[in-house]
Amino acid sequence: MDFFYPNRINDFWRVMGLIFMNDRDAFYDNDNKRFDLSMIKGFLEREGIAMWDTAMAVRRLKDNASDKFLEIVEPIDLASLLDNHPTINQVITTGEKATQVVASQAGVDVPAIGKPVDCVVGMHPITLWRMPSTSRAYPLALEKKAAAYSVIFAQ
Numbered sequence: 001m002d003f004f005y006p007n008r009i010n011d012f013w014r015v016m017g018l019i020f021m022n023d024r025d026a027f028y029d030n031d032n033k034r035f036d037l038s039m040i041k042g043f044l045e046r047e048g049i050a051m052w053d054t055a056m057a058v059r060r061l062k063d064n065a066s067d068k069f070l071e072i073v074e075p076i077d078l079a080s081l082l083d084n085h086p087t088i089n090q091v092i093t094t095g096e097k098a099t100q101v102v103a104s105q106a107g108v109d110v111p112a113i114g115k116p117v118d119c120v121v122g123m124h125p126i127t128l129w130r131m132p133s134t135s136r137a138y139p140l141a142l143e144k145k146a147a148a149y150s151v152i153f154a155q
Helices: 012-021 037-047 078-084 096-106 142-154
Strands: 055-060 070-075 090-093 117-121 124-130
Touching (some): 096 117
Antiparallel strands (some): 055 070
């Protein structure tokens, strides 16, 4: 899947399925053993959820997916992105490395998981949410991850 969170062992789309459809496998295509990209894109459009990387260029320092060994060569220009999409007022990150990028551009400290911080990026006031990683390597049950994320979408 040429999109965000394609790895079938990552919990992101299962978290979204639990929150919005009360079905952890709502976005999973069992026959093809992958997530259903057209279903995901339709869902994101309906719900007004945009996704973007916090890094435009990265270097993996080890041959694994851990952010611990990820060097961000070129971070996102978040102010420019917000200039082009001024209705964005919430930025949600799914891990510490991504949150560090956004927090540094907003001039704030990295917030605690699940604790939003109001800040300004460029000329845009936003609320920054640092959420738990949806990687299975992050030791938190799927239902607890979904409960943490559901707080944002309940607003």
